[in-house]
Structure formats: structure tokens, C-alpha cells
Amino acid sequence: MKFFKTSFSLLALLLLASCVGNMNPTGGNSTPNYPYFITTKPLVVKKIAVPTGTKLVYEEQFFKEGKQDKMLNERDLTDIGLPSGQTIIWGGVPVTSISRFFNSEMRGFTVYADFTKLSEDKKNRFSRLWQSCDSGIGIAVKDIDDWSFNTKNISDVQSCSVLYQRYFKDNAEQQNFLDEMYTALLETGSK
Structure with missing residues (x-):
């Protein structure tokens, strides 16, 4: 009987271990195959001019x-991904992609830069602060249909990588850095 219990426990453990990598925390067993479109000509999307070959990813939709x-529908857009090796200029910085905030209650998006394509003579205070985080920056906006570098629409810098987050309101260092970055962003836009 002891052998049977041990064998049964071992079998249950093996079955459980084989399932661990296959489970999706949202309940499904696979990643959703979000609808996307590859642009066939230069277009303006979310008030940004994008080149041919840009990947536009949309929210999960029935039958698509x-x-x-x-x-x-542009309203359902979640990501703009530029073709490999290409960038557009956003705030004086070459960027590779822009993604709407995952939390739909937050009005904004994250912008991802490629600082290897930014020459030293083109750098400014804003780009240097951004580069110091070495990651994407979260931008809060008034109008979610405008992802351009429109300082009249940008209401704040929400984050710069995981190092600086508006979420941590009690952390003066993080808040001061983001305040400085937002001020530098506005200065860049006014030039």
C-alpha cells in the first residue's frame, strides 16, 4: 500500500510539473493571437507618421x-512597432515602438527608444535623462488618440523604466526625477 501511495504521489507531481509551463494566468492555455496589420505604405496613425512595414497591433477581438x-479601428490600437532597424523621431529621440498602457484606466503610452541611433550632437537634457533610465518612458496624455510628441497633449511623465514611477508618491527621489524629466520634455517641445 505504501508503494502505491508513493507511486501515485510521484505521478501526480510529474503531471503537475508538466503543466506548469503551459498555463496562462488569464485562464487560457495559450497566448492570444492579437489581430495586427502591416502597413503597405507610409501612413499617419495616432497622429504619428509611420513608414511602410510598420506593425499595428490591436486589442483582442472576436473573429479577428x-x-x-x-x-x-485606430481606437483599438495597442502597439505601433516599426520595421526592424527603422526609427521615427519622438521628442528628438529615435524610437522603435510605442505601446498603449496595459491598464485601460490610465490614459497614456510607453515609448521605447534606440539610443544607438542618437548622435552626441543631437542629445539634449530630455534625451540624456531618458537614456539614464535605459528603458521606455511612460507618458500620460489628455487625448489618447494622439501619440505624437505634442506637449499640449502630454500631461506628465509617469515612469522611466522600473527605476522611476509616479506610483511611488512617497519616494521623493523618484518624484523629483520624473518632475525634472517632464520639465525637460516641455522645454524640448518648445524649441
Whole structure:
């Protein structure tokens, strides 16, 4: 009987271990195949001019998944990914992608830079602060339909990597850095 209990426990443990990597925390067993569209000509999306070959990813939708033959509603856009090796200038900085905040109650997006494509003579206070985080910056906006570097629409810098987050309101160092970054962003936009 002891052998049976030990064998049964071992079998249950093996079955559980084999499932661990296959489980999705949202309840499904696979990652959603979000609908996306690859631009076939230069376009303006969320008030940003994007080149041919840009990948536009949309919210999960019924009966639409994977590659689409045409653009979907811009309101449902979650990500703009530029073709490999290409950038657009956002706030004087070459960027590779922009992603809407995952939390839909937050009005904003994260911008990802490629600082290897920013020459020293083009750097300014804003780009240097951004580069010091070595990651994306979270931008809060008034109008979620405008992802451009429009300082009249940008209401704050919410984050710069995981190092600086508005969420940690009691951390003066983080708040001061983000305040300085927001001021530098506004100065860059006024030039």
C-alpha cells in the first residue's frame, strides 16, 4: 500500500510539473493571437507618421486574430512597432515602438527608444535623462488618440523604466526625477 501511495504521489507531481509551463494566468492555455496589420505604405496613425512595414497591433477581438488584410479601428490600437532597424523621431529621440498602457484606466503610452541611433550632437537634457533610465518612458496624455510628441497633449511623465514611477508618491527621489524629466520634455517641445 505504501508503494502505491508513493507511486501515485510521484505521478501526480510529474503531471503537475508538466503543466506548469503551459498555463496562462488569464485562464487560457495559450497566448492570444492579437489581430495586427502591416502597413503597405507610409501612413499617419495616432497622429504619428509611420513608414511602410510598420506593425499595428490591436486589442483582442472576436473573429479577428493574426494578420489582417486591412487596418482595424485606430481606437483599438495597442502597439505601433516599426520595421526592424527603422526609427521615427519622438521628442528628438529615435524610437522603435510605442505601446498603449496595459491598464485601460490610465490614459497614456510607453515609448521605447534606440539610443544607438542618437548622435552626441543631437542629445539634449530630455534625451540624456531618458537614456539614464535605459528603458521606455511612460507618458500620460489628455487625448489618447494622439501619440505624437505634442506637449499640449502630454500631461506628465509617469515612469522611466522600473527605476522611476509616479506610483511611488512617497519616494521623493523618484518624484523629483520624473518632475525634472517632464520639465525637460516641455522645454524640448518648445524649441
